[in-house]
Amino acid sequence: QRMPQVQRAIELPAGHGELALGRRWRLGRQLRSQCYYQAIVLPNSLKSALVPLFAGIPRRTGWRGEMRYGLLNDMRLLDEQALPLMVQRFAALGAEPDEALPERLPAPRLVVDADQARRCRQAMGLAADRPLLALCPGAEFGGAKRWPAAHYAELAGHYLRRDWQVALLGSANDAEVTAAISTHCGGHPHCFDLAGRTR
Structure with a gap:
């Protein structure tokens, strides 16, 4: 719905690892x-x-x-x-097998509902006039495929020092890693742990 390039999303009701x-x-x-x-x-x-x-x-x-x-x-x-x-x-x-990729791939464009974005920012305590970095540190199928929390915290800290906001996103299952990142950031007032609070 938010990407004009996507006509239709088709969901397969099968869990990870399930043959179904x-x-x-x-x-x-x-x-x-x-x-x-x-x-x-x-x-x-x-x-x-x-x-x-x-x-x-x-x-x-x-x-x-x-x-x-x-x-x-x-x-x-x-x-x-x-x-x-x-x-x-x-x-x-x-692309075709012998086709070279462009040096810079086109970025996806999202269709944003301004009113919904405003309500979401208000509900989450995010400022409209400060840039936002969203990090999704979870690994659906285990921590072995996840970047370490300290690395995420270092990246978050880089932007927090430049007066950005940082939103840590994920499901309730990611709360442990998002809490660790937030702790590494020293409870910075512009670091928002939103794991399990979005859908």
């Missing part, structure tokens, strides 16, 4: 009537490539991973040194 083969098959069958010509499969899991196959999408693009031969028919080999950032990796899947 029947649900994936039903969703794929429902999508057949939409006549999509390409699916860009971002996760490297075998499961993530099933719905596009079941939907009969003719071009199924993704990075090689988890034995997806036959599921993907436009399989790419990832050069992690050439594409160190996740955004570069995702953008590369949207």
